[in-house]
Amino acid sequence: xxxxxxxxxxxxxxxxxxxxxxxxxxxxxxxxxxxxxxxxxxxxxxxxxxxxxxxxxxxxxxxxxxxxxxxxxxxxxxxxxxxxxxxxxxxxxxxxxxxxxxxxxxxxxxxxxxxxxxxxxxxxxxxxxxxxxxxxxxxxxxxxxxxxxxxxxxxxxxxxxxxxxxxxxxxxxxxxxxxxxxxxxxxxxxxxxxxxxxxxxxxxxxxxxxxxxxxxxxxxxxxxxxxxxxxxxxxxxxxxxxxxxxxxxxxxxxxxxxxxxxxxxxxxxxxxxxxxxxxxxxxxxxxxxxxxxxxxxxxxxxxxxxxxxxxxxxxxxxxxxxxxxxxxxxxxxxxxxxxxxxxxxxxxxxxxxxxxxxxxxxxxxxxxxxxxxxxxxxxxxxxxxxxxxxxxxxxxxxxxxxxxxxxxxxxxxxxxxxxxxxxxxxxxxxx
Amino acid sequence: xxxxxxxxxxxxxxxxxxxxxxxxxxxxxxxxxxxxxxxxxxxxxxxxxxxxxxxxxxxxxxxxxxxxxxxxxxxxxxxxxxxxxxxxxxxxxxxxxxxxxxxxxxxxxxxxxxxxxxxxxxxxxxxxxxxxxxxxxxxxxxxxxxxxxxxxxxxxxxxxxxxxxxxxxxxxxxxxxxxxxxxxxxxxxxxxxxxxxxxxxxxxxxxxxxxxxxxxxxxxxxxxxxxxxxxxxxxxxxxxxxxxxxxxxxxxxxxxxxxxxxxxxxxxxxxxxxxxxxxxxxxxxxxxxxxxxxxxxxxxxxxxxxxxxxxxxxxxxxxxxxxxxxxxxxxxxxxxxxxxxxxxxxxxxxxxxxxxxxxxxxxxxxxxxxxxxxxxxxxxxxxxxxxxxxxxxxxxxxxxxxxxxxxxxxxxxxxxxxxxxxxxxxxx
Numbered sequence: 001x002x003x004x005x006x007x008x009x010x011x012x013x014x015x016x017x018x019x020x021x022x023x024x025x026x027x028x029x030x031x032x033x034x035x036x037x038x039x040x041x042x043x044x045x046x047x048x049x050x051x052x053x054x055x056x057x058x059x060x061x062x063x064x065x066x067x068x069x070x071x072x073x074x075x076x077x078x079x080x081x082x083x084x085x086x087x088x089x090x091x092x093x094x095x096x097x098x099x100x101x102x103x104x105x106x107x108x109x110x111x112x113x114x115x116x117x118x119x120x121x122x123x124x125x126x127x128x129x130x131x132x133x134x135x136x137x138x139x140x141x142x143x144x145x146x147x148x149x150x151x152x153x154x155x156x157x158x159x160x161x162x163x164x165x166x167x168x169x170x171x172x173x174x175x176x177x178x179x180x181x182x183x184x185x186x187x188x189x190x191x192x193x194x195x196x197x198x199x200x201x202x203x204x205x206x207x208x209x210x211x212x213x214x215x216x217x218x219x220x221x222x223x224x225x226x227x228x229x230x231x232x233x234x235x236x237x238x239x240x241x242x243x244x245x246x247x248x249x250x251x252x253x254x255x256x257x258x259x260x261x262x263x264x265x266x267x268x269x270x271x272x273x274x275x276x277x278x279x280x281x282x283x284x285x286x287x288x289x290x291x292x293x294x295x296x297x298x299x300x301x302x303x304x305x306x307x308x309x310x311x312x313x314x315x316x317x318x319x320x321x322x323x324x325x326x327x328x329x330x331x332x333x334x335x336x337x338x339x340x341x342x343x344x345x346x347x348x349x350x351x352x353x354x355x356x357x358x359x360x361x362x363x364x365x366x367x368x369x370x371x372x373x374x375x376x377x378x379x380x381x382x383x384x385x386x387x388x389x390x391x392x393x394x395x396x397x398x399x400x401x402x403x404x405x406x407x408x409x410x411x412x413x414x415x416x417x418x419x420x421x422x423x424x425x426x427x428x429x430x431x
Numbered sequence: 432x433x434x435x436x437x438x439x440x441x442x443x444x445x446x447x448x449x450x451x452x453x454x455x456x457x458x459x460x461x462x463x464x465x466x467x468x469x470x471x472x473x474x475x476x477x478x479x480x481x482x483x484x485x486x487x488x489x490x491x492x493x494x495x496x497x498x499x500x501x502x503x504x505x506x507x508x509x510x511x512x513x514x515x516x517x518x519x520x521x522x523x524x525x526x527x528x529x530x531x532x533x534x535x536x537x538x539x540x541x542x543x544x545x546x547x548x549x550x551x552x553x554x555x556x557x558x559x560x561x562x563x564x565x566x567x568x569x570x571x572x573x574x575x576x577x578x579x580x581x582x583x584x585x586x587x588x589x590x591x592x593x594x595x596x597x598x599x600x601x602x603x604x605x606x607x608x609x610x611x612x613x614x615x616x617x618x619x620x621x622x623x624x625x626x627x628x629x630x631x632x633x634x635x636x637x638x639x640x641x642x643x644x645x646x647x648x649x650x651x652x653x654x655x656x657x658x659x660x661x662x663x664x665x666x667x668x669x670x671x672x673x674x675x676x677x678x679x680x681x682x683x684x685x686x687x688x689x690x691x692x693x694x695x696x697x698x699x700x701x702x703x704x705x706x707x708x709x710x711x712x713x714x715x716x717x718x719x720x721x722x723x724x725x726x727x728x729x730x731x732x733x734x735x736x737x738x739x740x741x742x743x744x745x746x747x748x749x750x751x752x753x754x755x756x757x758x759x760x761x762x763x764x765x766x767x768x769x770x771x772x773x774x775x776x777x778x779x780x781x782x783x784x785x786x787x788x789x790x791x792x793x794x795x796x797x798x799x800x801x802x803x804x805x806x807x808x809x810x811x812x813x814x815x816x817x818x819x820x821x822x823x824x825x826x827x828x829x830x831x832x833x834x835x836x837x838x839x840x841x842x843x844x845x846x847x848x849x850x851x852x853x854x855x856x857x858x859x
Contacts, residue, residue: 192648239648241656305655310663313656318592326576327620367649376628380611383562384484384717394559409574410559417611421628426656430649 238366673705
């Protein structure tokens with residue numbers, strides 16, 4: 001997430017585990033974690049149906065939602081339920097699948113094994129033939145409700161029993177509801193938490209149609225949403241509260257925090273323990289609190305506001321304060337520090353305090369700062385002086401001789417306060 | 432003298448009902464209610480730093496009457512007429528700018544000291560660099576990233592912010608009013624305290640007033656984050672409790688908005704009165720960079736500099752009055768700092784350019800008072816490049832405050848100041 005060539009891929013790689021949840025820390029096998037994560041990244045901008053099919057039998061998911069102990073004799077409905085309730089058709093007003101559909105789906109899914117002690121069980125990447133035990137499979141016919149057009153999935157015996165899972169996925173993905181449910185989540189991920197009837201009719205429905213028509217290809221949906229007038233409408237901009245990854249990893253990216261390279265492996269791992277800070281802020285990637293995913297994307301009425309509370313907001317502020325400080329944010333032996341000079345250097349006119357304020361705040365915050373905040377930022381850059389050239393002289397003196405410690409400290413001292421102040425603003429919490 | 436006697440006898444009669452009223456309203460909210468501090472111990476002492484931003488013109492602030500002819504040669508167009516200079520008790524060679532009426536009274540009652548010719552060797556004439564030198568306590572050719580007061584507080588409160596707030600220090604180690612946390616308060620790793628970035632922010636906070644949520648989605652969310660921020664800052668509750676435990680008592684504060692320094696000091700007095708254990712407060716007054724229009728061409732006693740000095744004088748007097756009425760005056764020391772003085776010779780636009788040394792004011796009842804040092808010696812005919820000589824290193828003043836006021840041991844003193852400096856005899 002720190003150095004992606006394609007930020008949208010990473011943004012979606014983080015989205016999918018919030019939707020197709022398998023808490024990675026419960027998998028207890030790093031190979032399962034890897035496989036799950038690799039699948040999410042592989043299909044991040046690919047096909048949602050294919051992703052769902054692959055996730056259904058990845059060993060981590062079989063372990064997490066008990067697919068590995070779902071057999072003809074002792075059915076376990078856990079995955080069959082979440083597959084419909086959370087992952088695909090959802091619980092929207094028009095999603096009317098029934099309890100009998102959960103039971104039928106559970107029967108379809110009998111027979112899968114995770115083979116935790118067998119490397120070849122890593123189905124999706126290493127082994128195209130996942131372990132399926134026909135002896136545990138329920139080979140009877142499965143009758144579904146009117147919601148699924150009274151579909152009957154014909155029971156199969158032997159290794160062919162595994163094909164029933166494909167039939168199940170095909171049946172579920174014939175429902176428009178699967179498209180609607182995911183489009184609502186994508187909307188909450190990229191635009192805003194609140195979906196009123198107008199947004200439902202004018203944005204979600206057409207997006208879901210597009211998703212459905214394109215056989216659940218993700219790219220056309222993102223292209224339509226992220227290129228829409230709705231997305232760029234000032235009314236819909238800068239109103240989403242950053243999740244902890246947007247906030248902390250985003251800050252490291254914006255301010256070009258240098259991370260240790262692989263030549264300092266121990267230090268590199270120390271720095272990557274930044275994941276712990278994300279956990280403190282309430283979002284450890286890959287490990288939502290429960291199968292429903294992070295509450296900020298489904299829990300009414302707070303939604304994204306749930307990221308911000310009396311514990312997390314002071315923490316957010318202290319992290320950016322430390323990242324902007326001379327000492328940096330210590331993580332074991334590593335120290336993470338904003339490269340404030342590099343950030344400022346990339347702006348078109350860092351020597352002009354007014355331009356510097358406009359350009360940096362526009363780059364860092366989606367919402368414009370008001371006049372009093374801009375004036376305050378200027379007093380920081382000018383150390384309370386009135387004439388702009390004091391900053392200009394200081395910057396130019398640094399720019400012409402960047403290795404001079406005194407010139408550097410003069411601009412750095414002010415930039416440290418300047419950017420720490422910006423990162424403390426409520427505006428910096430929005431995206 | 433008469434004023435002080437009057438105040439002493441008049442206070443109880445005038446303020447009794449108000450104080451009773453306060454007690455009934457707020458008195459029980461905070462346990463450590465302000466105790467009378469007649470015998471303040473070093474442990475509960477407080478320092479208030481007043482930063483005069485832009486470089487104050489020392490020669491028109493503390494006027495060397497024994498050098499008046501040379502002064503007149505150097506700065507005829509901005510010269511304060513001799514008969515308008517405010518005289519000081521026991522000194523016929525030094526006087527104050529006519530705007531410093533209140534500071535003159537404080538000086539005459541020994542609650543204000545003047546330290547002459549403060550600066551450092553090889554002075555830097557850049558605002559930024561000179562400001563950093565004064566705030567970090569570095570020399571002209573060294574760079575420090577921590578502040579001198581921050582290093583003092585680092586010693587006093589090890590590992591801050593880890594493990595704070597705690598029972599020993601439930602309050603911020605330092606509070607900056609009216610700006611971001613100053614470099615002076617920067618410790619080795621983090622800033623040691625909190626910034627109350629504006630006076631309106633403070634009152635909104637105390638009153639729980641977060642304005643109105645704008646009608647756009649972004650406006651609503653900003654309002655939500657802002658409200659949460661104000662409610663959950665780690666020190667907000669102690670600040671609110673202190674503000675509720677003590678109201679300002681002095682009637683001498685100017686109307687809000689007229690004197691920004693007074694507005695800031697008013698908050699400081701209230702927080703001190705409310706019992707915060709905060710050691711250092713920092714406030715500021717800017718606008719001293721007067722390259723032109725320092726005085727009116729028609730009247731050198733009037734103009735922007737006169738207005739600024741008048742604000743300084745009025746604000747400090749109201750603050751001291753407030754502290755007296757609250758009974759906290761004996762534990763508070765104030766000190767002005769400014770990044771440099773100005774040139775001896777004035778320029779043609781009724782102003783002065785960046786110079787070297789200048790006087791510092793210290794105020795508070797714990798001081799011995801008087802003038803430390805002597806008037807600067809001025810050349811008979813000052814050239815543009817002539818500057819005032821150095822008498823006292825500013826770090827010597829800082830060290831004297833840390834040792835004499837806070838009573839810190841020598842090991843901590845050297846950790847804060849990094850080098851030894853002469854200790855001045857400032858305190859009773």
